[in-house]
Amino acid sequence: LYYKLLEENRMLYNQVQDLKGNIRVYCRVRPFLSNQSDTKSTVDHIGENGNIMIINPHKQGKDARKIFSFNKVFGANTTQGEVFADTQPLIRSVMDGYNVCIFAYGQTGSGKTHTMSGPDIKTEETWGVNYRALNDLFNISKSRTSVLTYDISVQMIEIYNEQVRDLLVADGSNRRYPFQVQLCLVSVNCTEDVLELMKVGQGNRAVGATALNERSSRSHSVLTIHVQGKELVSGSIVRGCLHLVDLAGSERVDKSEATGERLKEAQHINRSLSALGDVIFALAQKSSHIPYRNSKLTQVLQDALGGQAKTLMFVHINPEINSFGETISTLKFAERVSSIELGAARANKETGEVRDLKDEISKLKSALESKE
Ligand code: ADP
Ligand code: MG
Numbered sequence: 001l002y003y004k005l006l007e008e009n010r011m012l013y014n015q016v017q018d019l020k021g022n023i024r025v026y027c028r029v030r031p032f033l034s035n036q037s038d039t040k041s042t043v044d045h046i047g048e049n050g051n052i053m054i055i056n057p058h059k060q061g062k063d064a065r066k067i068f069s070f071n072k073v074f075g076a077n078t079t080q081g082e083v084f085a086d087t088q089p090l091i092r093s094v095m096d097g098y099n100v101c102i103f104a105y106g107q108t109g110s111g112k113t114h115t116m117s118g119p120d121i122k123t124e125e126t127w128g129v130n131y132r133a134l135n136d137l138f139n140i141s142k143s144r145t146s147v148l149t150y151d152i153s154v155q156m157i158e159i160y161n162e163q164v165r166d167l168l169v170a171d172g173s174n175r176r177y178p179f180q181v182q183l184c185l186v187s188v189n190c191t192e193d194v195l196e197l198m199k200v201g202q203g204n205r206a207v208g209a210t211a212l213n214e215r216s217s218r219s220h221s222v223l224t225i226h227v228q229g230k231e232l233v234s235g236s237i238v239r240g241c242l243h244l245v246d247l248a249g250s251e252r253v254d255k256s257e258a259t260g261e262r263l264k265e266a267q268h269i270n271r272s273l274s275a276l277g278d279v280i281f282a283l284a285q286k287s288s289h290i291p292y293r294n295s296k297l298t299q300v301l302q303d304a305l306g307g308q309a310k311t312l313m314f315v316h317i318n319p320e321i322n323s324f325g326e327t328i329s330t331l332k333f334a335e336r337v338s339s340i341e342l343g344a345a346r347a348n349k350e351t352g353e354v355r356d357l358k359d360e361i362s363k364l365k366s367a368l369e370s371k372e
Contacts, residue, residue: 010096023284024071024090024312025338027052027331028083029319030111031076041319042327046075054328057321068331070338076319080118080125083314084132090312091133094227095140095150097238099304101245102129103276105334106316107326108217108249115314116246121195130223130244134191137227137242148229148238153187154194155226156201160219161268162296167201167221185226198223217249218265220272220297243304245297247273250333251326272297273333279305280313280337313337 029046032039044055044065052073056064074083087102094100104112118128141150156167168184188194201223205216225242250273253266275295282290283306292302305311315334317327 022308022310023280023338024310025315025334026072026074026083026086026312027068027070027315027317027334028074028078028111028115029076029317030109030114032319036320038320040321042321042324043075043317043319046073052331054324054331057324066328068335070315070334080115080128080132083115084129087129087133087312088136090310091136091242092140093310094225094240094242095137095144095229095238097229097240099241099243099307099309101243101301101304101309101311103245103247103311103313104316105247105250105273105313106330107251107318107323110316110318110323110330112246112249112314112316113216115316116244131191131195133242133244134194134225137225138190141227141229144229147233148231150230151187151228152189153185153226154197155183155185155222155224156197157183157222157224157300158205158219159222159272159296159300161265162272164296164300165204167204168197169204216246218269220248221246222297222300241304243301245301247276250330252329271295277333277337280311283311284337 027050029043029052032041040057042054042057043052045053047053050070050072051067052070053065053067056066058064072086090100090102102116104116106112114128116128116130118126118131120126121131137152141148141152144150154168158165158167166183168186186197188197205221223244225244227238227240227242229238230236231238248269250269252270253262258266272295275291275298278291278294279298290306292298292305298305303309313334315330317323317330
């Protein structure tokens with residue numbers, strides 16, 4: 001009975017995830033920082049159903065307001081725990097063999113690293129999506145030991161100027177992925193193992209302590225968690241992976257100012273972010289040709305974008321008036337990748353199927369708990 005309920009629970013759970021569509025976009029608004037004195041915001045209003053109204057500081061009246069719609073909008077007061085609560089179901093589907101990509105998009109300083117990693121490893125309440133995800137995956141793995149055994153391993157890379165660097169080996173520069181050298185894949189047993197590895201990765205990332213921040217905003221970093229589960233009775237294998245991607249800053253660089261290295265970086269970033277947008281857009285449109293080969297980032301993530309795979313994009317915006325231009329271009333990018341699937345997700349919400357399935361799951365959950 002236990003096994004049957006567990007199986008049923010998992011199936012329903014994944015059905016709910018399927019109903020919600022394969023591409024989701026959540027918008028998160030960064031709060032004003034404590035050292036900011038002018039706290040006039042471009043965010044006029046956040047609605048309940050994933051709508052956000054932005055106000056143009058240079059215009060008056062009706063023309064000044066524009067509404068964007070996403071699957072969810074998190075206001076400036078949203079906690080890390082609340083953000084994770086809406087991400088967790090997707091992450092859990094990895095344990096059942098789904099591939100999932102979670103992206104953090106936005107201009108430098110908008111809160112991408114805050115969402116993915118958090119400000120401080122030492123305080124658990126402020127942990128970002130990645131540590132919470134790992135904890136969750138290890139907990140699920142433990143709770144299923146009577147029916148499945150899992151192997152969990154991680155990989156960390158950085159993509160800078162279209163070069164892939166393996167962050168888990170000391171001299172990982174210029175490794176050719178995925179055609180020649182296998183990336184370093186490290187088996188882990190608990191979140192602490194991963195924290196240790198992430199320290200190694202960060203260390204390998206640093207070209208010099210002061211350059212780190214600069215550089216991290218101009219490279220994409222990808223933490224990948226591979227999960228392989230073996231069912232004890234049938235011996236069948238389920239494989240899933242989770243990519244957690246902290247993207248390079250999306251800000252446009254003033255062409256008249258940027259020269260040399262800086263211009264080259266900016267061009268690589270613009271190109272790879274557009275390539276990512278194009279891939280997600282093509283997937284949302286169910287296009288027959290998906291242009292994966294236009295950037296290293298989309299090549300590396302190819303197996304986890306499209307098909308049965310699920311994508312969640314967190315788009316981050318700064319509230320300040322002087323970020324208005326970047327905020328609009330960020331929201332336009334996000335709207336482009338979300339608009340089509342959003343329609344489907346909304347329709348499903350109306351039929352109440354998702355709600356019914358959720359009720360079903362909670363019943364199964366209490367049935368399971370009373371058996372334990
Ligand atoms: P990015 O990675 O997009 O460049 P960061 O995540 O480094 O931006 O955020 C920039 C600053 O804003 C950091 O000091 C960070 O701690 C702070 N910050 C970002 N988002 C939040 C938030 N939701 N709550 C509190 N502080 C935040
Ligand atoms: Mg960052």
